[in-house]
Ligand SMILES: [Zn+2]
């Protein structure tokens with residue numbers, strides 16, 4: 379019997395508003411949207427930020443998702459969690475059926491999410507009205523404290539601390555437990571306890587990490603968000619195995635998120651910064667949790683032959699230095715084969731020998747950031763995809 383496997387995909391990881399400036403390209407600029415494929419084939423979508431459009435455009439492709447039974451959880455009604463809805467193409471096809479789950483907002487009353495749909499698509503805010511949306515839609519109200527099952531998966535919802543309310547969700551699948559707790563500010567004892575209960579022993583704990591610990595204490599206090607430090611503290615306290623820092627601030631450049639991730643890793647073993655296109659597999663043999671990053675970000679490569687010296691840190695935290703040949707390079711990154719296994723989302727120094735003027739050797743020193751690790755072409759080798767930072 380094969381072990382049950384669940385797949386968690388990150389389609390949008392940015393908080394508050396989408397970003398398109400190049401300095402935020404590596405982690406990505408779409409607002410929150412996650413997809414969880416459970417071992418029994420149930421497809422969950424968590425939040426409907428702008429990342430939802432990308433998920434929708436893959437819908438029709440082979441292995442691109444698209445499931446007759448899709449369950450969509452909306453944590454709350456702030457723009458960044460709903461603005462992908464009108465742009466989600468599968469909602470316009472009558473063969474599709476969606477089950478939406480969200481809470482009754484005291485500002486909207488009954489059928490809150492239904493009203494959100496109608497308001498978003500009211501003229502003149504959107505070119506077509508609701509009548510164009512042909513997919514079957516079922517709406518279910520949930521609130522903090524609710525637990526229910528969807529096929530073989532158990533769902534728990536709890537209130538978090540955020541202006542106008544927000545729900546955190548815990549999804550227990552036979553392959554592992556995923557907790558999605560975004561848009562939450564620590565400091566309210568009762569709601570802090572909710573988060574502890576939600577995250578207890580989770581395999582993947584996705585937590586709001588919008589601000590730095592310093593901002594959270596001072597200029598951003600009361601804004602309804604959290605920091606990497608709070609996530610680490612809680613993950614440690616409740617025995618969550620892997621922490622994913624989520625809802626990056628629109629003003630946080632990739633370098634700033636790198637620095638947040640570096641600090642978190644100094645205090646907790648298994649941490650990732652949520653990155654658009656990242657896929658985490660739960661329950662795969664050998665390792666409970668495996669992360670993969672998108673190939674697209676190292677695309678448009680050209681074959682090359684550069685001798686290179688690479689230094690970095692292995693998965694087990696040991697420094698290494700290795701001579702290799704870079705055979706594949708682009709303006710943004712390269713594919714490097716190594717014997718050492720660096721940590722995903724860690725930095726590598728890559729020094730490449732290049733033929734200089736008059737045939738004299740010169741070298742080019744680049745900082746690379748590990749976005750992808752695959753099996754290499756040769757035995758004992760792994761293929762490491764890096765994006766050059768500066
Ligand atoms: Zn948000």
Ligand SMILES: [Zn+2]
Nearest residue numbers: 454456540561
């Ligand atoms: Zn919010």
